[in-house]
Structure formats: structure tokens, C-alpha cells
Amino acid sequence: MKVWQYSDDINTDMLFPGKYTYTCSTAEEIKPHLLEDLDPQFAGNVGEGDLIFAGKNFGCGSSREHPVLGLKAVGIQAIVAKGYARIFYRAAINQGLLLVECPDAVEAYKDGDKVALDAEAGMITVSGTKFSFPKLPPEILAISEAGGLLPYTLQALKDEKS
Amino acid sequence: MGKTFAEKVLAMHSGQKEVVPGQIVIVEPDYLLTHDNTAAIIGKIEKELLEYGVARPEMLVIVLDHVIPAASEKTAINHQKAREFATVFGIKNFFDLGQGVCHQVMVEKCLAMPGRIVVGSDSHTCSYGAVGTFGTGIDRTEAAALLLRGKMWLKVPETIKIVLSGDFNLAVSAKDLVLTIIRDIGADGANYCAVEFHGNVISLSIDERFTIANMGVEMGAKIAVFPIDEVTEGYPCSEKAKLAKYEPVWADPDAEYMRELHYDLSEIVPVIACPHQVDNVKTVSEMEGLQFNQFMLGTCTNGRLSDLQIAADILEGHQIPPGARFLVLPASKEVFEAALNRGIIARLSRAGGVILPPGCGPCLGAHQGVLAPGERCLSTANRNFKGRTGSTEAERYLASPATVAASAITGRLTDPREIVEEVFK
Numbered sequence: 001m002k003v004w005q006y007s008d009d010i011n012t013d014m015l016f017p018g019k020y021t022y023t024c025s026t027a028e029e030i031k032p033h034l035l036e037d038l039d040p041q042f043a044g045n046v047g048e049g050d051l052i053f054a055g056k057n058f059g060c061g062s063s064r065e066h067p068v069l070g071l072k073a074v075g076i077q078a079i080v081a082k083g084y085a086r087i088f089y090r091a092a093i094n095q096g097l098l099l100v101e102c103p104d105a106v107e108a109y110k111d112g113d114k115v116a117l118d119a120e121a122g123m124i125t126v127s128g129t130k131f132s133f134p135k136l137p138p139e140i141l142a143i144s145e146a147g148g149l150l151p152y153t154l155q156a157l158k159d160e161k162s
Numbered sequence: 163m164g165k166t167f168a169e170k171v172l173a174m175h176s177g178q179k180e181v182v183p184g185q186i187v188i189v190e191p192d193y194l195l196t197h198d199n200t201a202a203i204i205g206k207i208e209k210e211l212l213e214y215g216v217a218r219p220e221m222l223v224i225v226l227d228h229v230i231p232a233a234s235e236k237t238a239i240n241h242q243k244a245r246e247f248a249t250v251f252g253i254k255n256f257f258d259l260g261q262g263v264c265h266q267v268m269v270e271k272c273l274a275m276p277g278r279i280v281v282g283s284d285s286h287t288c289s290y291g292a293v294g295t296f297g298t299g300i301d302r303t304e305a306a307a308l309l310l311r312g313k314m315w316l317k318v319p320e321t322i323k324i325v326l327s328g329d330f331n332l333a334v335s336a337k338d339l340v341l342t343i344i345r346d347i348g349a350d351g352a353n354y355c356a357v358e359f360h361g362n363v364i365s366l367s368i369d370e371r372f373t374i375a376n377m378g379v380e381m382g383a384k385i386a387v388f389p390i391d392e393v394t395e396g397y398p399c400s401e402k403a404k405l406a407k408y409e410p411v412w413a414d415p416d417a418e419y420m421r422e423l424h425y426d427l428s429e430i431v432p433v434i435a436c437p438h439q440v441d442n443v444k445t446v447s448e449m450e451g452l453q454f455n456q457f458m459l460g461t462c463t464n465g466r467l468s469d470l471q472i473a474a475d476i477l478e479g480h481q482i483p484p485g486a487r488f489l490v491l492p493a494s495k496e497v498f499e500a501a502l503n504r505g506i507i508a509r510l511s512r513a514g515g516v517i518l519p520p521g522c523g524p525c526l527g528a529h530q531g532v533l534a535p536g537e538r539c540l541s542t543a544n545r546n547f548k549g550r551t552g553s554t555e556a557e558r559y560l561a562s563p564a565t566v567a568a569s570a571i572t573g574r575l576t577d578p579r580e581i582v583e584e585v586f587k
Contacts, residue, residue: 013547057350065301091301
């Protein structure tokens with residue numbers, strides 16, 4: 001498991017360039033361009049279970065969901081940041097990608113530190129120090145736990161139909 | 163205790179007497195806007211659409227505007243799929259390419275109206291706060307789910323109150339104000355919040371309110387909203403507006419705010435946002451003389467009639483210098499035709515302007531005038547992120563139409579106040 005560390009205000013163009021927005025839409029099309037203009041090393045080296053650590057206002061800018069779709073598809077376990085932009089936050093819930101809002105954990109992290117994440121307990125451990133983070137309200141957590149908004153919606157439609 | 167605009171609208175739409183910040187409510191938005199991304203949205207739910215249909219076809223508005231006319235076979239197919247979908251599912255509010263940028267069209271066609279909730283798969287859906295609409299951006303998956311189910315959750319936001327006083331000096335405008343606010347509170351200064359504008363709002367035209375509300379998302383806001391007054395009611399769509407049913411909603415005088423800010427418009431000066439963040443704002447006078455390769459006037463932020471008008475007035479009798487380009491994108495067909503009829507388009511063209519179709523143009527970097535490495539662009543758009551509008555080694559600066567036009571005369575950043583006294587004497 002690797003930790004990819006980035007700064008404040010990482011915007012959607014850095015996460016996935018706007019020029020591809022209308023020509024790439026599936027996870028397979030998105031993956032090679034992930035973080036292309038921020039960190040050219042990322043797309044080729046990211047692995048299942050990796051974490052992203054970042055500063056405030058992560059995902060600001062466009063409403064494009066490509067970054068979330070792509071990060072979920074390459075197996076990012078969670079993003080740990082000081083804060084998130086609103087549309088990005090919602091998009092992550094809609095794809096079932098875990099966002100941890102924990103400024104203290106981000107401050108504590110130094111390159112090479114061992115990190116362990118317990119989503120159920122709402123706890124992240126950075127080099128032996130435990131930090132708790134707020135969990136989503138139950139009705140919103142249900143969307144994420146259903147695997148995202150589309151599976152959740154389809155289940156709801158089935159339930160309403162029967 | 164009084165209620166804010168957001169609390170009132172969300173209570174009304176969720177069938178509750180009152181709601182409080184942090185509360186999660188279920189609403190049926192009045193409209194869902196999608197654009198060129200319609201093809202990708204319906205592509206997620208092809209099977210389900212056949213089984214369940216569109217929950218509320220009258221809710222959906224499709225405006226093709228992002229890559230128009232199509233720049234490749236792939237983007238042409240996107241448009242084709244959207245047209246076919248609109249026909250098959252009986253989407254009445256389908257606006258094909260050429261009508262304008264979706265946000266301008268939503269207001270012109272009286273779809274975004276006071277007190278309504280409009281969500282759109284575009285971050286600048288917050289623009290409709292200009293006419294008292296609760297407008298906010300969502301992602302494509304959310305749009306797909308809404309098509310199937312017709313309802314969604316929203317969290318009741320806390321609200322920031324911005325109180326305006328005084329009047330702008332000549333050549334200073336709404337863009338300078340909103341960039342100044344973003345400089346002061348930061349690109350996440352209003353994250354998750356509603357922003358309400360109070361005080362001397364009456365002095366701002368709908369065009370100016372549009373510019374400010376449009377950039378709400380650049381400070382992180384969920385919505386950025388203005389009260390309804392005679393300026394709103396006098397907006398060109400008013401005849402249709404009177405026919406459309408709407409309920410003007412505004413905050414109570416004793417509503418509770420998380421933060422209150424005050425701006426005296428007479429103290430605002432021309433500013434620019436420097437690379438590569440919208441909150442990296444400096445005064446024009448500090449940066450004066452900076453040379454640009456490209457000037458861009460238009461987009462959903464500043465492509466309306468008054469924006470084109472002031473630029474044409476400032477550029478009157480001038481030619482942009484050799485080596486520079488000047489792109490003009492009217493925000494809509496209505497704006498384009500009005501500017502055409504008033505001779506504004508001819509004047510901008512004479513000054514060296516290249517008139518692009520009413521749409522998003524090069525703003526998002528997909529086509530029509532993107533930048534080469536090492537180039538610099540001064541634009542009236544809303545974002546200056548690295549890699550947006552072309553090369554990652556290019557630089558984008560954001561400013562008002564007056565600053566862009568004044569600078570286009572010489573190719574170098576110029577304070578429009580130095581020019582306008584001559585223009586408007």
C-alpha cells in the first residue's frame with residue numbers, strides 16, 4: 001500500500017484534464033489520464049489499496065465525476081484530506097469512494113509513515129497515533145454502502161415497484 | 163428565529179414547516195439540467211431507462227453547449243445520442259447547439275425562476291442565484307439517478323451573508339467584486355455554504371448578479387443568491403416570467419448567519435486572478451504591463467450584452483496589436499442577436515475580434531482557441547486552473563470585460579479606469 005501525498009486546492013483539472021471530459025467516460029478510458037497534469041507517475045504506479053493524503057479543498061472546480069470514477073477503479077482505498085469541495089464530496093458518496101476528513105491526520109503524516117485505516121470505527125492510525133474522523137449520517141452512508149447511488153437507486157425502484 | 167433563503171426553499175420543497183442547517187431533506191428539483199454530458203449520463207442507465215422510463219420528463223432540460231459544433235466524431239455522437247434521447251423520451255426542453263451556454267439559456271427561457279430548485283450536472287449551475295433560484299451543481303451519476311427516480315437528498319447549508327453598499331466607480335464591475343470576495347475568503351471560503359447578497363443589491367443589473375452568482379462555486383458555495391426586486395422583474399424574460407408561476411422567497415431579517423461580510427462597491431478596484439488559482443487575486447495596477455497572447459471575452463461568466471457592450475465601447479477606434487488574438491463568445495443566441503442588432507458584434511470584429519458560436523468555447527479546453535506552451539491568456543471566464551484551456555505550460559488570468567478590452571488595445575495589462583474616462587466623457 002502506498003500513500004500519495006498532495007497539497008491544498010487540488011482541482012478537478014489536475015485530477016482529470018478537462019480536454020478529455022467529452023471523449024472519455026468509462027473507467028478504462030479515464031484511468032490512463034488520472035492526475036496527468038499533477039503527478040505523471042500516478043496513473044502507471046497506483047495500486048489496489050493505496051491512499052491519497054491531501055490538504056484543504058480537495059476536488060474543487062468542475063462537476064466532472066471522472067476523477068472519482070477513476071480513483072475508485074484503480075483501487076484507491078480512501079482519500080484523507082483536510083477538506084473537500086462540495087460536488088466532489090457528493091460524487092464520492094455516489095461512487096462509494098471513502099473520503100476521510102481529518103486535518104490532524106494529514107498534518108501528522110510524514111513521508112514513509114505507516115498508515116492504517118478502519119472505516120467502520122472511523123479511525124485512522126498514522127505512525128502509531130490514532131485519529132478519529134466523522135462518519136457520514138446513516139441515510140447517506142447507506143448510499144455509499146450500497147456500492148454507490150445507482151445500485152442504491154435501482155434497489156429503491158425495485159422496492160417501490162413491489 | 164428567522165430563516166435564511168436556503169432554509170425556506172428547502173423546507174418548502176421537502177414539505178416541512180421548517181428545516182435547520184445540517185438537516186438532510188429529500189426534494190424533487192423543479193429542473194435538472196444536463197448538457198453535452200447527457201450522452202454519458204443516459205449511457206449509465208440504458209437498460210433501466212427502458213424498464214422504468216424517465217421519472218419526470220418535464221424536469222429535464224438539455225442544452226448542447228460544451229463542444230459545439232462538434233469537434234470530433236466522438237463529440238458528434240454525444241450530440242446525436244442526446245437528440246435521439248430527447249425525441250424518444252419526449253423531453254420538451256431540449257435546446258440544440260447554437261442556443262447558448264446552458265446557464266444563460268436556463269435564465270432566458272424562464273426555467274430558472276425565483277424560489278425554484280434547479281440542479282445541473284455542471285458546477286456553474288449556481289449562476290441562477292442571480293434570479294433568486296436555488297441552483298447547485300451535481301455529478302453525472304446523480305443526474306442519472308434523478309432521471310430514474312425524480313428525487314434526491316440535499317443537506318441544508320449554513321449561510322454567509324454579504325452586505326453591499328455604495329456604487330461601483332466607472333469601469334469597475336461585478337467581476338472585480340466577486341474576485342475580491344474570493345481573494346478575501348479563499349477558494350474554499352464558502353465551502354458547503356449558501357451565500358446571500360444583501361444591501362445595495364438594486365444597483366446591480368441581472369448581468370452583474372449573474373457574474374457574481376456564477377462564481378459562487380469558485381469560493382466553494384452550494385448556492386449564491388440575490389433577492390427578487392424590480393431589476394429581476396424587469397429582466398428581458400419578464401413577459402414570460404409573469405406567465406410562469408413563481409414564488410419570490412427571501413431570508414427573514416432575523417435569519418441566522420454563520421458569517422457576515424461587508425463590501426463598499428466604491429472601494430472595489432479592477433483586479434485579476436493570477437495562475438493557477440481563482441483566489442490568487444492581485445490588483446490590475448500591481449500587475450500592469452503584463453503581456454498577453456490571447457484575450458477572451460464571453461462565457462457563462464461574462465458573455466452577456468452589457469459585457470460585450472463595454473468591451474466594444476472601450477475598443478472603439480482601436481485594433482488589437484499584431485501577434486495577439488481576441489476571441490469573443492456571446493453567452494447565447496439571444497445575446498448574439500441583440501449585440502448584432504446594436505452593431506456591437508461589428509465593432510468587436512473591426513477591433514480584431516474573432517466571433518465564436520454562443521457556447522463554452524475554449525473555456526474548458528476541449529476546442530476552439532486553446533493555448534500553446536508559454537502563452538498567456540487574459541479571459542473573462544471563471545477558472546484559471548493549470549492545464550485548463552490548453553497547455554499546462556500556459557498561463558490564464560481572469561478579469562472583467564472592461565479590463566480585458568482595455569488590455570487588448572495594447573496587448574498589455576491595462577487598468578480600464580485609465581481608458582474609460584476618455585471613452586465615456
